[in-house]
Amino acid sequence: MAVFVPAWDEQHVIGAMLTATLARYDHPDYRLYVGCYPNDPGTLNAARAVADREGRVRVVVAMHDGPTTKADCLNHLWRALCEDDAATGRRTAAVVLHDAEDVVHPAELRTFDDHLRDAALVQLPVVPLIEPRRRLVSGHYADEFAESHRRDLVVRSALGVALPLAGVGCAIRLDALRRLDGGSGTPFEPQSLTEDYELGLRVAALGLPARFVRWREQAGGPLIATRAYFPDTVDTAVRQKARWVTGIALSGWDRTGWGKGGGPAEYWMRMRDRRGLLAVLALLAAYAALLGWGVSSLAHAWRGSMPAPVGIGLRALLMLNAGLLIWRLAARASHTAAEHGWREGVWSIPRALVANYIAMLAARRALTRYIATLFGAAPRWDKTAHRFPEALSATP
Template identity: 55%
Template sequence: MDRMPSLGGHFIDLTHALLAIATRAQHEVMLFAAIGLTIGGLDELAIDIAYIVRSIWRRLAVYSRHDVMTTATLPLPQRPGRMAVFVPAWHEADVIGAMLWTALQKWGEGTYRIFVGTYPNDSETMAQVAALAKHDPRIVIIVNTRDGPTTKADCLNVLWAAMLREEVAEGADFKAIVLHDAEDVVHPDELRLLDRMIDRFDLVQIPVVPLRSQQSQWVSGHYGDEFAESHGKYLVVREALGAAVPSAGVGCAIRRDALAALAEHQGSRPFDAQSLTEDYELGLRLSERGCRGVFVRMNDAKGQPVCSRGHFPETLTDAVRQKARWTVGISLSGWDRLGWYGGPVERWMRLRDRAAALSALVLFAAYLGGVGWAAIWLIQLWGGPSAAPVPPLLARLLAFTSLLMAWRLAVRAWFVGRAYGWRQALLSIPRTLVANLIAILAARRALGAYIRLLRGAPLIWDKTRHRFPDAAPGEAH
């Protein structure tokens, strides 16, 4: 009988000890997350300030004297030339026919050729492309000598070689190469805008605007949120500060001679087949060679942006796969493939590009700390022992990061609202949770893929499923 109080006392002591350990661990996790969120929040705030300063300066110094240019007032190209449009296609039978037909209708008659890269073991895609190429010489079907999938860069290199052969046969060079994917909805004024801007720059990138999916308001919708801010603010600031403009892989034009010069140093292959993000690397490698890139935001005569539109992954699995590929290519492989070339601004931008994996770890720590706090609070609510109070430093950091988070959500909502309207702007706030979950899962998958690459695993085209808009091509927006 005398042992019962003693056992009860030991149990209470053990409960107090375990709660103290759990509380201490939760505080440490939250401190790590708070420091990471503070650094990341201040970094984003610096970009926001640069964007605001640039916008004010342009409004006062430029647009006070000149009207905002549109494609209706855009001067004609100084040296009009032919455009070679590259479209790599592997298992794209569901979208490639509609994409090519839409592009031909929107661009109309002109001095361009669309080179479509296919594979001998993908007969359905080949049949779709061949049916159009048979009746329209503007489409050129190219079949890879190897079965697919290889890599997207390998397919682009095959198209480059085919373009060179056509130049020799016709005795005339193309002016620039335009990159697009098999699911893209192009803008009627795109080629004219790129033709004009490529007179002054070696690489021209127009915005990418994801199409909203009624079937996937949350997963697919988060891409629209991210691109609205990235291509509405980040690339604008990046170019304004003089850093390299990375290619998005679609809606991008590269001068033919600039790409040829790059090919000379890469075994006659301008696109690196050992890269999972050859489009991103292309812009940085051109910049390292002294080439100039520009990000162009311009509206057409109706006030609509000249951009590349398309549906993005609509399921969690596909989104994680795509984001994991981006994380491996940019955040992990970028360290050893591209190094830290350039001055302070360029290094800052590259650091931002490569922070995705670390950012995902910080987010995971923040959510883990939040779950731990909720568990400790419930234990206390149910009559458990009191936990240690939050340390003053952690409390101040949490308050500061809360302010930074509120600012971040407001800024994103503003850019989303500008691109998609106020309803989507409001939805972008809770959609941040979905974006964070995808980022965490993608980082986990990317780390495993990167380790396998380090062990010598072969690169393959780990593509996601694509969908073309259900609406009529002229109505998709």
Template identity: 50%
Template structure:
């Protein structure tokens, strides 16, 4: 026996109940937050405002060959396995002669340089830009170097680009995306199109778990955010920024460059930065005449450590640095959305506590079978909280299945529900890693490009996915 007359097992049961109450309350708060977004989306759906309309560039005066120059920025560091396929595909589906693709490389990355030059050597629409600094710096710093190259070309040619489109080295762009961005930027300063991760047969659990996350976020979350008039954070790919808005943002920064070189998720900050300046940001979700979602498609990390590292970067910048650098906003809807953006560390903590509760409950159950202790009945309040959380979890499974099945089919929708425990484990690991990384950053550590590793992917398979 120990102090208070409790045995060690009884203390474990007591701790389990306290943690259960903690996790239950915060799960319920999160459930109410998600349910509010669900209700908003359902209302938009009923009123027709969430309907994914059909966009047919062939029937509109939005063809890229209209003469307005667009610049595409593609930063690359150690992307020799994917950059060639990406550039060839982009040139194939976007035949616009006025298009200029700026590829940012580093002199100490000869393999990526060689792969990019193999395509650029026979194509005058590609502008290969070699950074003066040794890589990796940060992705934002590489983008700033591309911006300076664009300014140089504009000064020489006397023609200013109409907009800048951002893409990563592994992206397979949609043939209609450029026309849709062009049309949507009329009356807007920034446009974000959906991102559609591709399911991976060789990585049904880790690599494919991004499918349901983006299907729900870009099928519901950003749709609601756009309808409420909140600022749209960029995903870093499939987004277009009006040239004037980018110039205004650059004028506010040191060096007259638009991207925050010290950030690891400069895309998120860029979107909210333009919204804070009073710019009009939009999330645009459209389908092609063949019912294909016009979106950026790509393979996401298929290994657990790579997925954790990528999500660590997202949590670190959005939750921690985002709070430091962007602060809050006076508008209630912006406060709500930024709270949602920055909930990652708290979500990781609550999930970790929930799994600890399951472990302690298992120990208590075994102890009860052995007659060592007897479980006390749940209080009416705790029982009600748990019942509400169970109902919320069931509802979340329905929503996750529905949004995933809409884009990928019923089989992937069922797998999305089965992947929930793994998704939670990745969130816990990323949250812990992000917290420690943030603590280290307070000591003045210089940020570096903590990029995602990309394996080779067949361009033909990607083309078939959007054909």
């Protein structure tokens, strides 16, 4: 197997990640392909330092300066892999995608071996690591991935609809990538900001099966998953989520559409993927109404007047919405607790407010970026700084 690791401005983590990955993987036949840029000497030197002492690491330098997009970097790795296979006569079975901050599970590649016999694409769960000192921001990723990778992707896989990839901890058979390539040398859409999401939809459009796998080597053991730290400040979280919203709900929509012939389940799932901007409008209206109610109540109290009585219909609607909110928070807390423990499940309730705040800021930034691309601005790798968890580097 070939493991692709695109890297831009990752000099602080790439060496530790590669070293840990080599130490953790339990598989007889794999190679790491690391994509770097000529104008990023820090990352390039750190990757080469590992490659010099370990033959399983192949550093690929892009032909132009960065940053471009992650997809463009992946295409350079793809062409290098094809050249290597042609030169050696080797037949690589699949490509695995990872980021420079990921902690891999030792059994990951063997799990891919087992499931790629029947599926063209396999996604494993992603488990965000929570920074205790910045639990509100870093933890909201844990809440969202717990719901998505314990429920949403499980349902999508069972329904057989398109399975969007997380960009890490996923594997694609080489025959599927060759069909996406079509002789162009670019199986990954170079203009995409969310090439992982689109890749899953494009594989589905070819009629190839995909599978989401939640598996443990033994009962009670750790989940076979990718673990990593996510952004832990509001600014970095907004930047990352703005890229996701732009790529999925805006520019990606232009390329992938609604999945022609996919049926009601496919349309419904894509609508859920793209609901982010509509959800933000609903959030803004809700918070504005809450603020207005508070101001009105204070004004009535100051004047000594009575507010207008709430009608039966409005009262019933408010009670219904309150019930749905409680149900929603309970579901979020239960999934987080199952993945990270009951304390984090409790923390997930106040973190919902933080997640809403970040979503609103990200939507504004995403719209600005999308409008800029309509006027000719090139998409760029708007990455955030990463850290690697040294405590998890050697053993699970």
